Amino acid sequence: MEEKKLDFKSIAGFVLIGIILLWMIYNQTPTQEELNKEKAKKEQIEKAKQKQIPEQKTASVMQDSTLSDSVRIEKLKGSLGAFAYSASLPSAKNGITELKNPLVTLRISNKGGYIAEANMNNFEQFKKGSNERVELIKNNNANFNLQFKTKDNRILNTKDMYFEPAKTKEGENEVLTMRLKAGPNEFLEYRYVLKHNDYMMDFSIRTQGLSQIVDTSQPMDLEWQLKAYRNEKSVSYENRYTELVYEYEEGKDDYLGQGKNEAEKADNVTYIAYKQHFFTSILLTDTPFKTADLTSENLVKDEKQDTIFTKNFTAKVPLEFKGGELSYNMNWYYGPADYKILNEYDRNLDEVMPLGWGIFGWINRYIFIPVFTLLSSFIPYGIAIILFTILVRLVMSPITYKSYLSQAKMKVLRPEIQEINEKYKKDPMKKQQETMKLYSKAGVSPMAGCLPALMQIPVFYALFQFFPSFFDLRQKSFLWATDLSSYDSVLHLPFYIPFYGNHVSLFPILASVAIFFYMKMTTGDQSMAQPPQEGMPDMSKIMKIMIYISPVMMLIFFNNYASGLSLYYFISNLITIGIMYVIKNHIVKEDKVHAIIQENKSKPKTQSRFQRKMQEMMEQAQEQQKTRQNKK
Structure with missing residues (x-):
């Protein structure tokens, strides 16, 4: 075999490649001016982080269960401003209040004032013999938070703060009032009303006397997040019918796709539904949300593997103040994605069901x-x-x-x-x-x-x-x-x-x-x-x-x-x-x-007007074809 030699062309090629590499290295080396800009940028970020330290300390203190109540309260007073009043109340601890009817059991946490557990009393999970009920919310898979700004420029989140519960009865209805207090008569209130034998629960958000404490020139930002648990035997089949559905602009409805990450922004939204094939969680409002940023993330990475969750849903909406106060009447629905049940509410909830559009539906x-x-x-x-x-x-x-x-x-x-x-x-x-x-x-x-x-x-x-x-x-x-x-x-x-x-x-x-x-x-x-x-x-x-x-x-x-x-x-x-x-x-x-x-x-045939027209067109086309052939 003849030995390959390095000819002049090969040497020239290697030299050219070396020149190009040196040129790229030289151009990628930052100048002194660029280094100074990068240093200034880092210093600016560090200053911004220092300004955020009080809020970060608030969150860490609230979540630190190793602290004693007295130590935690004293630390909170210095970071919550006017809302430090709520940290001094006996309810400033991880308590749970239960609302229950024959259909659903809800457990609301003092911390955040939101539902910590939502259980279906009459439906079991796909595992036969386990006797485990379908649980739409458990183990922190859901979050409901209001973020707002105070007059002294504090950014606070209700999910990190403790509400004071007060449970009463109105006939057969169970009523729970959760108040985040800034004083004896100043508070943010969640009010839950669970009716007898009903999946739909009344829910309202209002404020009282907070106009001197909260910056009402900006809306409160509501964020609702839910990581959908798997509840059926086939995770791929369940995931195919798990989706976010919403109603907007006075009766129109739409849904986010089934992609890996889907996002949509809608105006004048009246309900948001996190549908999990056979069960659904729905937030409805009498006062339409001016805008809503909606996202859906597919959590089933590999259908061959067993999985706990199907999709992660989030919704961010602004709640606007009127006259210095906040007042929204809403509803929560936690229950079956059953057309007959949803249709009875007469609130267009049947559109949550994928029955097909037009004549198919x-x-x-x-x-x-x-x-x-x-x-x-x-x-x-x-x-x-x-x-x-x-x-x-x-x-x-x-x-x-x-x-x-x-x-x-x-x-x-x-x-x-x-x-x-x-x-x-x-x-x-x-x-x-x-x-x-x-x-x-x-x-x-x-x-x-x-x-x-x-x-x-x-x-x-x-x-x-x-x-x-x-x-x-x-x-x-x-x-x-x-x-x-x-x-x-x-x-x-x-x-x-x-x-x-x-x-x-x-x-x-x-x-x-x-x-x-x-x-x-x-x-x-x-x-x-x-x-x-x-x-x-x-x-x-x-x-x-x-x-x-x-x-x-x-x-x-x-x-x-x-x-x-x-x-x-x-x-x-x-x-x-x-x-x-x-x-x-x-x-x-x-x-x-x-x-x-x-x-x-x-039988004698009489042509319709359409048939006569078609025949005339074909005859004309045939004549044109003959004319072209004769010219040739």
Whole structure:
């Protein structure tokens, strides 16, 4: 092998690279002027930090549980200004006050005056046998804070300060007043009213006598944060339906996306909902928030790993003073994300549910939810899904009949269409004209087979939204499925398959087998009905490929979806196969279809205005084509 030598060009290249590197190093070295600017900037930051030391000490003192009460109180008095009065009260300790009704249990902390625990009394977590109730708030996963500025330029946060509780009863309602005091008659107040047998709680924020203490020229900044706990069996499925929803500008509603980090700014916001698939936390206000900065952070980094949280939500809104005082009437809702419950409040809360937009949501709200609720009120949920599926397919059967009838007519006309294609294969315009004439004489429309399929799309999409959103299916069992709102695992795999998961669900397998036989049954008729067009792909080959692709896609896609949805598609495909069999063998027979077409051909045809216009346009195009050919 010949030894490689370093030639002149290589040496020149290395020298050039060295010059470039030296030039880059020289330019990246800061000048003395830049060093002085950087030093001045650091000194400015240090001075700013020194000014913030009192506030930082306040927070650290408030959170230091190792200090005795007397030491902590004395330190707080020097940092809270007028609000040091609250640190001298007996309530200046980590106490908890409980509000409870048959549906929900809330525990409000003296520190911060906010809810430290929110438990659902009648709903368990996904772990069977654990007997653990669904807890929306626990272990500091939520925070509610008001930040404000005092007249002596202190920045204070209510989450670090102690409120004085006072619990009373008003009939069956439990009332808790939490006051952050700056004096005997000067305070910031939170008032909670928990009604009997209701998930919705009244909540108000007001101030009294603080205009001489608090800088009322600036709004108080409210921040509400919630780290959503996982409560269902499939974390990926639950996370897909966990989102922040809000209402703004007098009835409009929107939601933040499912991305890693989503943020939005809205005006005149009337409610903010942190929806956790089957449960939700909602803050409503009678006085719209002028603006709201909303964020959603996805905490599920790897769906293969078990996780505690799904998303982290935050909302920042300004509370404006009027006449030197603050007064906001609000509500808290901690409870199920159940359409029937939310809709009863008549505050547009049903929009929290992802039932679909436009006609899709209309079908769910006014047809599917009432019908399924009626069925499930007297029969088990699994049987209700089967009966519900039968009703839907029977209602859609006329559309199925029209679709198959159109295919049968096109199949009978196929030989004549092929003859036209062969006769006018060199004249595409004439071929099109003759084909349209044949359709017109036979009383056949090539669009007749497409329209019924298009009409089924709203129903298909509405059902796809209905089953994941229907709360009543949660933890309801049927056959081997222990929870119709989650996957029906019959085998756990010791490894993870991308897009599929680490388990095998049986209902998606049955649904995939059913759709395979349905497509096998119908694809042959469709390919026979549509003759291949010159220059166009052969649809029969594409459809044959789809026979195998569609079941595999369903098998993969639905493995982690609600077993109730897979059960619906399994039964739906079985029923459709039966309907198609009856139509094909006992209702629509080719000899009868052929006789109808021949009878239509013998009848005189009157063209509509649209048909005449189309024919004139085609004839003009044909004349223009002949003129161009003659010029050549």
